[in-house]
């Protein structure tokens with residue numbers, strides 16, 4: 001019962017098979033192979049536009065390369081305070097941009113709001129040499145709180161950003177989960193809503209290690225090839241990274257994986273929300289749930305073999321559960337049963 005992260009899941013058998021199948025004969029290196037060319041075309045089909053895409057191996061690299069493409073060293077990137085780029089990338093965005101400043105914004109349920117963004121930009125001083133210059137807005141979809149931005153919400157925020165001359169980045173480490181949750185098209189959730197560059201995630205949703213930086217604003221991509229090489233993310237045997245993405249984007253695998261993960265999160269949330277003392281901290285809209293629960297309940301879950309993060313200490317303790325493309329419903333039900341017994345509730349209730 002491992003719900004620590006979707007990073008703990010294995011890889012989809014289809015993706016493993018694709019990597020094995022790619023291991024046939026020789027292929028030109030550094031992205032000059034046929035599979036990489038097919039992935040670029042496939043991404044254009046999925047997003048219904050002519051984009052420029054760069055496969056990389058981690059979400060941090062995808063985010064940092066995307067931000068560097070649109071942010072000068074003296075720039076400012078506006079993001080949610082709990083965003084991964086702000087909390088969990090060890091300064092990679094700051095490094096890749098040459099020292100730009102991340103400007104964290106408040107917002108309930110992990111989401112930036114138009115009012116907060118407007119106020120932050122109203123306080124900026126374009127042209128004032130003593131202050132960083134607004135350059136990009138970064139939104140995470142699905143968010144780090146397990147919520148999602150709808151296309152309309154993205155469009156409203158992107159409209160504000162563009163009106164102030166900023167470009168818009170989307171951290172899409174869990175983009176599949178957002179798209180599956182919303183039932184909208186990838187285009188509706190990105191460039192049609194004003195997103196200029198997407199860090200398109202696959203690793204957390206069934207790939208071994210594969211992401212793609214997808215530029216809808218193709219001019220932004222001008223120097224990314226050099227930045228990727230300098231970052232050490234230009235794979236010499238790129239076919240094996242691209243093979244993952246090709247399989248991921250074939251036969252609807254990426255959305256099927258995300259739909260299952262989302263369904264398991266909903267199942268777990270439905271069960272835990274009826275356990276005395278348990279409270280869902282955020283709406284469960286993708287594959288993450290944050291649950292406040294008595295420390296004794298958390299201990300019983302851990303003692304019973306359930307693996308999850310204690311997000312904030314205390315009693316009640318704030319916990320995070322993340323489900324994956326291959327989460328077993330029996331594990332979900334076992335976790336709920338453990339919580340119920342800890343709360344003195346009979347499993348039959």
Ligand SMILES: Cc1ncc(COP(=O)(O)O)c(C=O)c1O
Pocket residue numbers: 007057058059060061063084085140143144171173174203204
């Ligand atoms: C929202 C979000 N963005 C980006 C990343 C970065 O991915 P990676 O750990 O592959 O660098 C993660 C990590 O899991 C994440 O949760």
Ligand SMILES: C[C@@H](O)[C@H](N)C(=O)O
Pocket residue numbers: 004005006007084088
């Ligand atoms: C914790 C965080 O860095 C990681 N990306 C996760 O969601 O598990």
